[in-house]
Amino acid sequence: MDPVQSGARPPLGLRLYVAGDTPGARRAIESRERLLDACGNRLDIEVIDILARPDAAEAAGILATPTLADEAIQPPRRLIGDFSNIAQVLDFFGLRKEDTPS
Amino acid sequence: MTPGSSHARDTVAETVAPHASAPDFSRSSFRLLIESSADGVLVVNLVGDVLYANPAAAEIFGKPLDVLLHVPLGRPVVSGDTAEITVHRQGGKPAQVEMRVVDIHWDGRQALLASLRDISVRRAEDERLRQSQKMEAVGRLAAGIVHDINNLLAVVTSGLRLLEKEIDRDPASPKINQLIEGMLERAQNGGALTQQLLAFSRRQPLSPEAVDLNQRISALTQMLERTLGRGVETRCVLDPALSPIHIDANQLDVAILNLAVNARDAMAGKGTLIIETSNATEDAETDSGSFVRVSIRDTGCGMSEDVLAQVFEPFFTTKGENEGTGLGLSQVYGFISQSGGHVRIDSAVGEGTAVHLLLPKKAKTEI
Ligand SMILES: Nc1ncnc2c1ncn2[C@@H]1O[C@H](COP(=O)(O)OP(=O)(O)O)[C@@H](O)[C@H]1O
Ligand SMILES: [Mg+2]
Secondary structure (H helix, E strand, C coil), X not given: CCXXXXXXXXXXXXXXXXXXXXXHHXXXXXXXXXXXXXXXXXXXXXXXXXXXXXXXXXXXXXXXXXXXXXXXXXXXXXXXXXXXXXXXXXXXXXXXXXCCCC | CCCCCHHHHHHHHHHHCXXXXXXXXXXXXXXXXXXXXXXXXXXXXXXXXEEEECHHHHHHHCCCHHHHCCCECCEEECCCCEEEEEECCCCCCCEEEEXXXXXXXXXXXXXXXXXXXXXXXXXXXXXXXXXXHHHHHHHHHHHHHHHXXXXXXXXXXXXXXXXXXXXXXXXXXXXXXXXXXXXHHHHHHHHHHHHHHHHHHCCCCCCCEEECHHHHHHHHHHHHHHHHCCCEEEEEECCCCCCCEEECHHHHHHHHHHHHHHHHHHHCCCEEEEEEEEECCCCCCCCHHHEEEEEEEECCCCCCHHHHCCCCCCCCCCCCCCCCCCCHHHHHHHHHHHCCCEEEEEECCCCCEEEEEEEECCCCCCC
16 A cells, blocks of 8 residues: 555544453454455454443444444445455445556 | 335235246235244335334334334345344343345335344244253163163172082182172272262262283173173183283273174174283374273174264164164263273174273373
């Protein structure tokens, strides 16, 4: 990744809501790693365990986990379920893998 | 159901239940089906807003239907067939939910139909099942121990008959004492067996002691001969230079008895049982200098590779309901491994079987 170009845009900040250490949560955290690998510094994903921070989930109106959310926009854009299809996830959040800032 | 969605329902009907296979499937019965389905059904647009929810879905989310509609839930995604999600309900227990997703058209637009199955109950049932399986295992183990104790009783009974004859023949015979000693040892073995039941719930520590293996085997075989029946010839080939070993003597007797009974069963009452001891020499896998070997050979039916692959599993048996418990070889394996030894089996169908026990000369320090 070209540091000058990526510095031109602030990274997209997503939140990953999980609940404890379920198989689903583990898969989601693995997917998070892969997403970060694919995007370098264009992407930032904060993990929120709603068992540890129930208030955060309630404030955001999270009904189910794992949820991956872009809360910088209104209404927030969210995915729920299994995020292992990286391309699909990047697409949803407007971060195509081959996307190069112009 | 929102007004104006009847055409969309129609589309769902086409997606989910083609008319070809259900010619009389009317819209209202389809609606009834969805509304009364035990699975939660959600229709969500591509942005993730809920467009339709059936009562079961409302129940899973613990929210009234009208609240659930237009909630920004998120776009459901799965990889493969399903995804497992956790649904959080205010003041309630979270539900484990299996989610499936299919693409549909809803009001002329692309949308997603997510079907949700609450598997929390199934999970709890799995847990209960595991528990009852363990109880069943305890029961079967008890049955197995009863079976093994019966073996021992048969040995003691035939020993007593021998004793009776010997006393008749010559009341001063030195064999009398030997027989009594032998039977006392069998009674101890019985005690050791009941300890196995306890060991199932809490691991019973073994108590290794210095054992003269050859002497132990001689004492056992004397008792065995009657038990195995007239058709079975028992031969011992014992290495006089055998090193002493440290092992739990009771469990070792039980193990050899288990192997001898297996040999008898395999030979259907006719054949030769050979028990052989030696200082282990060549064995690449183990540090052979520190083991002695006991081999129990029979001229029985042998085992297929398929059987061989499973013999150490508890409860694996090829014998009938009242003949086999499948606990013999699992005792042997469990005990020998716990003692720091190894078990090897050579066997082929029609060629007999040899079970080799490699027993450590020094006791394993922490067991
Ligand atoms: N010496 C042997 N010859 C042939 N098959 C044997 C022998 N020992 C064990 N087996 C096979 O292994 C199975 C498991 O043995 P085991 O654990 O002692 O249980 P059980 O004797 O109660 O069936 C037996 O049912 C039999 O099929
Ligand atoms: Mg057996």
